[in-house]
Amino acid sequence: MEATDMREEKNELELILVRETTPPSEPSQEGIHCRVVLLNRGGCPVWVNRRLAVNHPFSPLHLREVDFLIRDAFGRVAEFVAKVRIGLPQREDFIELSPGEVVGRSIDVSSYYDLEAGEAYDAQAIYENYFVPKELQGVPVWTGRLVSHSLKIALQTDTPALV
Amino acid sequence: VLYSSALREEGYITRNRQVRIGSRAFRSAGWLASTIAHEVEVHVNIHAITGRWYTDPEGSALQEVEAYDYEIQNAQRFGLSSAEVTELRNRRVEHYNNLPHDYQAKADTGIYTL
Numbered sequence: 001m002e003a004t005d006m007r008e009e010k011n012e013l014e015l016i017l018v019r020e021t022t023p024p025s026e027p028s029q030e031g032i033h034c035r036v037v038l039l040n041r042g043g044c045p046v047w048v049n050r051r052l053a054v055n056h057p058f059s060p061l062h063l064r065e066v067d068f069l070i071r072d073a074f075g076r077v078a079e080f081v082a083k084v085r086i087g088l089p090q091r092e093d094f095i096e097l098s099p100g101e102v103v104g105r106s107i108d109v110s111s112y113y114d115l116e117a118g119e120a121y122d123a124q125a126i127y128e129n130y131f132v133p134k135e136l137q138g139v140p141v142w143t144g145r146l147v148s149h150s151l152k153i154a155l156q157t158d159t160p161a162l163v
Numbered sequence: 164v165l166y167s168s169a170l171r172e173e174g175y176i177t178r179n180r181q182v183r184i185g186s187r188a189f190r191s192a193g194w195l196a197s198t199i200a201h202e203v204e205v206h207v208n209i210h211a212i213t214g215r216w217y218t219d220p221e222g223s224a225l226q227e228v229e230a231y232d233y234e235i236q237n238a239q240r241f242g243l244s245s246a247e248v249t250e251l252r253n254r255r256v257e258h259y260n261n262l263p264h265d266y267q268a269k270a271d272t273g274i275y276t277l
Contacts, residue, residue: 053171058220059227060257079218083206083226084175085188085198087254106169111177114218 012042013097017125017148020106031111032153036066036125037104038146040097047141049129050103051093054112055084062088062131069124070113070153078121082112091133094141110155118157122150164199174198176206178216193242197234197251200241205230215276222277224261229275231255 020033038048055064063086070078097103109115109123125148132141170185188198210216210226217226231251234241238248259267269275 051171054175055172056220056223058223058261060261063254063257080223081178081216081218082175083202083210083223083230084172085201085230086172087250105171111175111181111183114178 012040013046013048013142013146014039014041015125015127015146015148016102016104017123017151019151019153030156031108032115032155033106033108034123034125034151034153035104035106036127036148037102038097038127039102040099043099045096045098045140047094047096047136047139048103049089049093049131049141050095050105051089052103052105052107052127053084053086053089054082054107055086056080056082057126059084061128065089065127065129066107067126067128068109068113069126069147070109070115070121072116072119072121078113078115080112081114089129089131089133091135094133094136109153115155117155120152120154123153124148124150164203174202176202176211178211178218180207180211182207191244191247193244194247196241197237197243197247200237201230201234205233217277219277221262221266224258225266225270225275225277227258228255228262228270231258232270232273 016037016039018035020035036052040046049065052065054066057067057080095103115121127146130143164182164184167183167185170183172185173188174184176182182202184198188195217223231254235248235251259270
């Protein structure tokens with residue numbers, strides 16, 4: 001399967017990664033603000049984990065939904081350098097997506113990964129959910145792994161890079 | 164330490180010691196205090212300031228075990244409920260189970276260095 005088209009066959013859930021031109025009104029406006037979006041392209045409703053929490057790509061599976069594969073021009077993978085405190089997702093983190101509906105969140109990628117200012121990177125978001133709350137047993141909660149298309153990103157040279 | 168309303172995580176810290184706390188940390192006063200201690204008293208004061216900032220899978224897991232051990236040891240200080248302490252123990256287990264056996268043995272004796 002091509003990295004540019006990683007739609008899940010069983011219910012056509014798609015993960016989309018876009019660069020935000022206007023960063024959210026947070027204390028630190030610098031960085032690389034991206035939006036991770038889940039889109040139900042299928043014809044049936046599907047339940048998804050809308051928490052979309054970011055954590056280390058090797059952290060326990062139930063303690064993250066999103067991580068990124070970020071590579072420079074030489075193929076070197078950017079390191080995840082943040083430390084995240086998070087627990088299991090809760091029932092209220094799950095919502096039903098009707099056909100054509102989306103859910104997403106904004107993420108400053110540079111807060112989590114070691115990126116060099118002025119360097120260009122290819123970034124792909126990864127969504128994983130294998131958790132189904134006991135209250136939703138029997139409900140079509142989407143489980144599995146999705147990879148977004150690749151997006152070019154760069155940290156502006158006047159933005160302080162992570163040390 | 165900054166509050167971020169958009170944060171889906173309870174808290175996180177970058178290598179350059181920027182701590183963000185999300186609304187999920189505001190479950191109770193004790194839980195908030197414990198979350199801040201996790202980030203500041205462990206990840207900043209013990210890891211970042213001393214330069215012991217592990218980013219590999221084992222090191223990251225080991226330092227999360229250390230942070231949760233610290234929270235559990237300070238549960239009375241933060242006024243955590245028994246349910247909250249149980250949750251901390253469960254999270255510790257999640258990270259502990261990600262460790263190789265030799266690092267599990269080190270963590271069991273309170274050694275959190277690679």
